Structure formats: structure tokens, C-alpha cells
């Protein structure tokens with residue numbers, strides 16, 4: 001297993017990014033390497049091997065079907081040139097707090113706001129890594145209303161619809177916050193909360209909640225449940241709002257991010273995709289390499305079913321599970337020895353994969 005390396009598998013800087021991905025052909029080469037690190041595999045029949053046609057598509061050596069490298073990825077059937085798409089991915093991945101559709105449209109001079117928004121939405125929707133690890137150790141869980149805020153309204157009741165969101169956060173002793181998970185909940189009942197927790201948290205974990213009835217029964221699901229009573233906190237003279245400091249910290253960061261990067265203009269139906277993006281960024285907040293985030297985004301984008309409608313895929317949908325995450329499957333051809341000089345982009349060693 002080879003860990004992706006800066007300068008070999010992903011660009012180290014914007015300058016290097018621009019040098020690598022100057023043409024759509026460059027982008028296709030990179031996608032081809034990400035999708036089929038061991039050579040072409042037919043998406044229809046799983047046959048390994050085929051040949052590349054003059055128009056850049058592949059013909060399967062088994063069933064004869066022709067397929068393009070972008071088929072079945074988020075780049076499928078988009079009129080936007082791949083170079084623009086890649087640049088959008090670079091900006092999306094390397095900006096610490098992400099970018100708004102308005103910023104993307106302006107920066108890359110994309111024809112319409114809707115196109116720019118659609119690109120970002122497709123990227124957001126692939127950020128749930130299939131098979132990702134569940135939270136473990138000690139985990140605080142709470143539910144809170146998120147979204148619906150409108151810029152310029154302060155305090156009191158805010159207009160717009162808020163969505164009940166489950167938040168689970170790893171807490172480190174004596175202090176510190178690990179990874180988080182978020183999901184939109186139908187309501188605050190045990191029927192909604194229990195599946196959220198079993199999906200997000202490893203069995204055997206110490207799960208800390210407040211005294212809400214919806215959390216009763218977690219012991220029976222294999223967790224060590226610690227309930228913190230608000231009444232007891234009040235009796236002790238503690239602030240009941242500080243019972244679960246880690247989840248409250250993450251919730252306020254998420255709300256601030258929605259208001260900041262996205263000016264709070266997030267429709268209820270799209271909130272799950274925005275939460276995906278927040279969790280992806282939060283869990284990688286200490287990553288020193290922004291280029292590495294670009295690689296992760298591209299890896300997910302290249303292996304994902306296209307999102308045709310502006311709705312996000314649920315985490316466990318068949319489409320989200322279809323292509324497993326293959327960080328280890330690096331084609332050896334894509335490395336420094338392929339490069340011919342400083343700043344030159346890596347190239348595939350062969351355009352022909354025999355069956």
C-alpha cells in the first residue's frame with residue numbers, strides 16, 4: 001500500500017495544480033488513473049481489460065460496451081469543461097471553510113449561478129466516505145435545530161425552517177474534540193435517535209447524553225450510556241447548557257459556517273449535503289496538506305454515481321455503496337518517475353490496457 005504523496009499523486013500548490021491540469025485531456029488522464037488504478041475495468045460486466053478508442057472512450061474486451069472515463073462519476077453529462085470542473089474541485093478542497101456558489105461563479109466566470117451551485121452540490125453529495133469508521137471512545141450525542149437562519153436577523157425567533165439534526169462528537173480526556181457525525185432526524189424520538197447513534201458510533205462506546213427520554217435504551221444496544229441530568233446540574237449550580245460542551249461547540253461551529261460561507265441561504269431539502277461538507281471539513285481540520293484534501297475529493301468524485309437531481313444521496317444508498325473507497329489502490333505508473341521536469345504533471349505510462 002502506498003500512501004498518496006504530494007507532488008506525485010496530488011498537486012502541492014495552486015501553481016502545480018495549474019501546470020498539471022491545463023487541458024481536458026490532462027484531467028481525463030487523472031480521472032482514468034483514479035478510477036482504474038489497475039487498468040480499465042468494465043463498469044457493465046466487471047471484465048478487466050479493453051482498449052482505448054480514438055475518441056478517448058474505452059471498449060470492453062469482454063462485452064464490447066463502450067464507456068467514457070467520466071461515466072458514472074460526478075463529472076458525467078456536464079457541459080462544463082473538465083478543466084473548469086477540476087479548478088472548482090481545487091477551490092472547494094483547498095479553501096479552509098469551503099466556497100459559496102456565488103464565489104465559484106465569479107472566480108471561474110461560470111455562466112450561471114445555478115451551474116455553479118449544481119457543481120458544488122454534486123461535490124458535497126459525494127463527501128460521505130463509504131465504509132467510513134464509526135466514532136469511538138467517549139462520544140457526546142445531542143440533537144439541535146440547524147438551518148433556517150437568515151442573515152440580518154438577530155436573536156429571538158428567526159424565520160425560515162430549522163431542521164432537527166443529530167450530532168455525535170468524540171471527546172478526549174481531559175479535554176479536546178475528535179471527529180463528529182451529523183444527520184438530519186425526523187424527530188427527537190428513540191425511533192429516530194437510536195438508528196442515528198448505531199450508525200455513527202461504534203458498539204461498546206461510552207455515549208453521553210442529556211436526560212431526554214429518546215435516549216433511554218442505549219444500554220440495550222451495546223453502548224455504555226451515561227445520562228447527564230439537567231435538573232441535577234441546576235441543583236449543583238452548574239450551567240445546564242454546558243452539560244454536553246463538545247456537541248454544543250460543534251453545533252455552533254456548524255451554524256456559524258452556514259451563516260458565514262453560505263450566508264445562511266441553505267434550503268431545508270439541501271441541508272443534509274451541507275452537513276456532509278461541514279463534517280468532512282471538521283474531521284480534517286488539522287490536515288496540514290490542502291492538496292491531500294483535493295485528492296480525497298477527487299477520489300470520491302471519480303468513483304461516485306452522478307447526482308442528477310439536486311438532492312443528496314443518503315449515506316447507505318446503493319449508489320453510495322457501489323464503489324468502495326480505494327485509497328490504497330495507487331497505480332504505480334502515476335509517480336515521480338513519469339514526470340519529465342519540475343512542475344510537469346505525471347502521465348499514465350500506457351494508453352492501452354490489453355485484455
Ligand SMILES: [Zn+2]
Pocket residue numbers: 042043044045046047060061062063064065
Ligand atoms: Zn464489459
